[in-house]
Amino acid sequence: MPVAWLNAVSGSDIDTAGGKGASLGELRGAGLPVPSAFIVTADTYRTFIDEAGITKELFEAVDVDSEDSTALASAEQHARELIMNTEWPDSVRETILDAYADFGDDPFVAVRSSATAEDLPDASFAGQQETFLNVDREALLDQIKRCWGSLFTQRAIYYRDEQGFDHENVDIAVVVQRMVDADKSGVMFTSHPSTGDSEIVVEGAWGLGEAVVSGSVSPDNYIIDKESGEIEDVTVTTKKIKCVRDAATGETVEKAVETEQRDERVLDEDELDELRKVGRLVEDHYGDPQDVEWAIADGDVYMLQSRPITTIDESTNGAASTDGDSDGELLVSGLGASPGTVSGRVRSVGKLDHLDAVTDGDIIVAEMTTPDMVPAMKRASAIVTDEGGMTSHAAIISRELGVPAVIGTESATATLADDQYVTVDGDKGTVVDGAATEAELSNGQSPAGETGDPGSSGETTASDTGRVPKPMTATEVKVNVSIPEAAERAAASGADGVGLLRIEHMVLSLGKTPEKYIADHGDRAFRQEIIDGIRTVAEEFYPRPVRARTLDAPSDEFRQLAGGEDEPTEHNPMLGYRGIRRSLDKPAAFELQLEAVRRLHEMGYDNVELMFPLVTDAEDVLRAKSHMQNVGIDPDKRRWGVMIETPASALSIEEIADAGVDFVSFGTNDLTQYTLAVDRNNSNVADRYDELHPAVRTLMTDVIETCRANDVDTSICGQAASKPAMVQALVNAGITSLSPNVDAVRDVQQEVKRVEQKLLVDTIR
Numbered sequence: 082m083p084v085a086w087l088n089a090v091s092g093s094d095i096d097t098a099g100g101k102g103a104s105l106g107e108l109r110g111a112g113l114p115v116p117s118a119f120i121v122t123a124d125t126y127r128t129f130i131d132e133a134g135i136t137k138e139l140f141e142a143v144d145v146d147s148e149d150s151t152a153l154a155s156a157e158q159h160a161r162e163l164i165m166n167t168e169w170p171d172s173v174r175e176t177i178l179d180a181y182a183d184f185g186d187d188p189f190v191a192v193r194s195s196a197t198a199e200d201l202p203d204a205s206f207a208g209q210q211e212t213f214l215n216v217d218r219e220a221l222l223d224q225i226k227r228c229w230g231s232l233f234t235q236r237a238i239y240y241r242d243e244q245g246f247d248h249e250n251v252d253i254a255v256v257v258q259r260m261v262d263a264d265k266s267g268v269m270f271t272s273h274p275s276t277g278d279s280e281i282v283v284e285g286a287w288g289l290g291e292a293v294v295s296g297s298v299s300p301d302n303y304i305i306d307k308e309s310g311e312i313e314d315v316t317v318t319t320k321k322i323k324c325v326r327d328a329a330t331g332e333t334v335e336k337a338v339e340t341e342q343r344d345e346r347v348l349d350e351d352e353l354d355e356l357r358k359v360g361r362l363v364e365d366h367y368g369d370p371q372d373v374e375w376a377i378a379d380g381d382v383y384m385l386q387s388r389p390i391t392t393i394d395e396s397t398n399g400a401a402s403t404d405g406d407s408d409g410e411l412l413v414s415g416l417g418a419s420p421g422t423v424s425g426r427v428r429s430v431g432k433l434d435h436l437d438a439v440t441d442g443d444i445i446v447a448e449m450t451t452p453d454m455v456p457a458m459k460r461a462s463a464i465v466t467d468e469g470g471m472t473s474h475a476a477i478i479s480r481e482l483g484v485p486a487v488i489g490t491e492s493a494t495a496t497l498a499d500d501q502y503v504t505v506d507g508d509k510g511t512v513v514d515g516a517a518t519e520a521e522l523s524n525g526q527s528p529a530g531e532t533g534d535p536g537s538s539g540e541t542t543a544s545d546t547g548r549v550p551k552p553m554t555a556t557e558v559k560v561n562v563s564i565p566e567a568a569e570r571a572a573a574s575g576a577d578g579v580g581l582l583r584i585e586h587m588v589l590s591l592g593k594t595p596e597k598y599i600a601d602h603g604d605r606a607f608r609q610e611i612i613d614g615i616r617t618v619a620e621e622f623y624p625r626p627v628r629a630r631t632l633d634a635p636s637d638e639f640r641q642l643a644g645g646e647d648e649p650t651e652h653n654p655m656l657g658y659r660g661i662r663r664s665l666d667k668p669a670a671f672e673l674q675l676e677a678v679r680r681l682h683e684m685g686y687d688n689v690e691l692m693f694p695l696v697t698d699a700e701d702v703l704r705a706k707s708h709m710q711n712v713g714i715d716p717d718k719r720r721w722g723v724m725i726e727t728p729a730s731a732l733s734i735e736e737i738a739d740a741g742v743d744f745v746s747f748g749t750n751d752l753t754q755y756t757l758a759v760d761r762n763n764s765n766v767a768d769r770y771d772e773l774h775p776a777v778r779t780l781m782t783d784v785i786e787t788c789r790a791n792d793v794d795t796s797i798c799g800q801a802a803s804k805p806a807m808v809q810a811l812v813n814a815g816i817t818s819l820s821p822n823v824d825a826v827r828d829v830q831q832e833v834k835r836v837e838q839k840l841l842v843d844t845i846r
């Protein structure tokens with residue numbers, strides 16, 4: 082069956098219709114008004130390559146060593162050209178064009194790849210295959226072939242090779258769906274997004290949905306009782322623009338709304354009732370409240386997309402933290418490094434032992450965590466350490482994993498006994514004897530993934546509805562990532578990309594210094610470790626940018642690893658052999674990191690940007706740049722930049738901008754320690770450690786001013802990016818982006834929005 086109409090497809094037809102096609106068919110079958118579509122089935126792709134006689138050549142072409150980037154690039158080219166240049170067998174072409182003709186009026190269609198996801202363990206990867214919008218009859222057949230060809234991008238070939246999947250066993254279907262020429266459109270929440278009440282909230286504006294979803298127009302807002310259909314509240318806004326499809330090109334363009342329509346109510350009672358019915362059906366179908374994109378064309382209601390509502394539970398950010406068990410005795414206290422309150426049994430672990438003894442829900446108690454503890458940290462319900470500050474390994478990793486943590490208690494390992502039942506409050510930084518009440522736990526607990534995926538919703542009128550969607554901000558809010566295991570949670574935060582990917586955690590988890598690892602396993606294995614670690618994050622965020630920072634661990638951290646005996650003994654490692662200094666001095670390991678990034682670019686991860694840590698001046702930057710060129714990365718074509726975390730680099734910003742960087746990012750953890758001469762890990766002077774000190778802020782605002790004049794983007798990825806006062810100062814100064822830790826992303830988004838709104842109001846007053 083070369084094509085199948087949606088009504089003939091159900092959720093179990095992934096083999097023939099692919100994941101996307103099957104789920105659209107399922108919705109259609111449930112009675113939902115999905116725009117009509119047919120699926121060019123996976124069998125058709127097979128028939129095409131078989132009947133055209135290219136099967137053998139195609140699979141031979143992609144049977145290459147995927148580590149060999151030249152071979153991989155030519156495999157992609159060969160395979161895609163083969164598909165594009167092969168004539169359609171008459172029967173297949175006729176069937177597809179006949180199906181298209183059944184739409185009746187030669188409409189514009191969307192042509193979407195729909196991979197048979199079962200063949201690929203990671204469905205998100207399958208989703209990376211291509212989609213083409215606004216396709217007309219003439220372009221249809223070519224775009225279907227392009228979807229097929231997207232099975233053979235370098236990324237796809239590499240990925241299947243890595244996962245041990247046979248290229249011949251992977252199929253692809255293509256969905257050809259009518260594009261709806263909406264007169265009005267918007268979004269609908271099938272339950273109240275902030276209260277969960279049985280109310281349907283609808284937002285609507287004129288024209289295509291892009292204007293509402295992108296936030297460029299304030300839509301009307303309607304609240305309807307889900308059961309009775311009674312309209313409880315109507316807010317009609319002024320809608321100055323709308324998006325429409327250009328009749329000739331099919332492109333979406335913005336147009337002014339006719340004067341008499343601007344203040345007109347968009348949806349009448351009948352339409353609202355129709356939407357309410359769709360809302361109830363879709364919520365029943367999925368069993369959870371949904372955020373639905375809808376459109377109305379010629380009086381017919383369509384459902385374009387549906388996803389679960391992802392609204393923040395404000396309490397997860399510590400707003401409602403408790404005293405743990407108020408009756409319990411305070412055992413130890415320290416820094417509340419990762420929010421949430423949990424109760425569990427203590428499991429004491431040494432540097433390398435007892436890790437297996439940590440079972441699900443245990444509370445890890447350790448002097449300090451190390452990179453090899455990450456698997457155990459993932460099983461733990463909380464982490465308590467003797468040592469460490471807010472930027473220590475334990476703090477960074479527990480925040481990324483969403484595990485509550487109290488660190489720097491000085492005495493936890495001595496005070497807390499194995500199997501003792503305790504309550505950890507990661508907001509207050511306390512550990513008390515006994516269990517917390519259930520209410521206390523649910524208030525404070527902040528398990529991984531609880532914030533869901535808010536990245537999908539554009540902002541509309543949050544204040545009208547009381548919901549808290551991802552705010553649209555001009556200043557980007559990214560997120561820091563240190564371990565690939567945290568990538569999924571970080572991506573789900575709705576961040577605009579990764580502002581800092583610290584690769585040293587990947588290297589430290591190898592258990593050997595880079596030099597020792599290379600000596601034992603070879604260049605290629607080291608490079609592969611870096612490729613794998615960055616790729617996990619780049620894949621999760623694609624196409625959002627990911628700034629991978631080259632190695633920046635100080636020598637005392639490397640000393641704990643195999644090969645550490647060869648590390649220099651340094652009086653003050655923070656002022657010593659780390660960051661770009663070490664890299665320029667040991668170019669072999671440095672260039673392997675750069676080669677890893679080049680390989681990722683070649684594989685299609687064009688979202689990976691390079692960033693160099695701890696530069697002193699433009700000379701450091703130019704030397705790093707020449708190493709990029711040595712390995713074949715063109716600094717004019719790929720985005721790259723440096724951290725500004727020494728006063729010298731801040732004062733050399735003009736020359737650093739001239740060196741050709743695309744961006745700089747403030748490492749305030751270091752910039753503060755070097756400007757104030759306060760060791761960031763020294764508790765004796767911790768009270769003097771102040772990222773908001775006027776000296777630090779002046780360096781930063783001066784850098785921002787110079788960068789703006791030189792067209793260089795600015796960012797902050799130090800811990801201070803989550804401090805409201807810092808956010809205010811930097812947004813006011815015109816910073817391009819901020820990159821806090823994952824637990825702070827939502828608060829920073831809200832703070833940025835507040836500051837930007839105030840800036841706007843101030844300019845019109």
Ligand code: PEP
Nearest residue numbers: 726748749750751798799
């Ligand atoms: C910083 O110095 O602020 C920074 C982000 O880098 P790190 O904490 O890894 O030194």
Ligand code: MG
Nearest residue numbers: 726748750751
């Ligand atoms: Mg730093």
